[in-house]
Amino acid sequence: MGATSAPDGDEARYLRLANIVEGQIVGDAVEGGSPVKGFDSQLRIDDILVRGRGPDLSAAMVGEQHVDAYPTVELFVIRVDRDVAEPAYVVAYINQPHIQANLAQGAQGTGFVRLNRPTLADLEIPLPPMIEQRMIGSLALEARQELTILQEIMERRKRLHSELLHRAMAKARAEDGNPQHGRITGLNDAQTSSDLLSAHTESTP
DSSP: OBOOOOOSSSOOEEEOGGGEETTEEOSOOEEOOOOOSSSOOOOOTTOEEEESBSSOOOEEEOOGGGTTOEEOTTEEEEOOOTTTOOHHHHHHHHTSHHHHHHHHHHOBOSSSOBOOHHHHHTOOOOOOOHHHHHHHHHHHHHHHHHHHHHHHHHHHHHHHHHHHHHHHHHHHHHHOSSOEEEEEEOOOSSOOTTOOOEEEEEEOO
16 A cells, blocks of 8 residues: 555556545546655556545545556555455445544544545454455445446436426427516515515516
């Protein structure tokens, strides 16, 4: 586990804090970053990235899309010994709500949560037999993938409903040759919760 180190040059791509969202890596790595010397952190498949600033201190596993990128200083890298632990299991363990709460409690900062290296390094992770680790890791990945799909479906439905509403409004305006217009009346200057909103309609000439 450590911070980042990268060679000089314009070709290096970086993953930033904003790329780690609720236990998954989103978006593409970008050029330019702020590496820290002293650790070979060019990302490999199944490396684990942990957010260093909160309130979200979740972990995410590196996939093929982000191999060879570098994490910036806001992220921690955990490189798991595959003979001892399954990366997906470690991610699932770190992302449990009570573990997230413990990390946040041990973090520093007043205006925002900043995770420090000792707090993360001192985290004790129980290691059941590998077959159980793989099962738990697989279940966590499936749950994450299902949640991602559901979120995409909800977003698409939201866009569809918005477009249908826009078209319906435009069609209503186009078909009504003598539309009425409503005005909101009864507002006082203070606009308190007792304001009365009423619609006053009038025909346009």
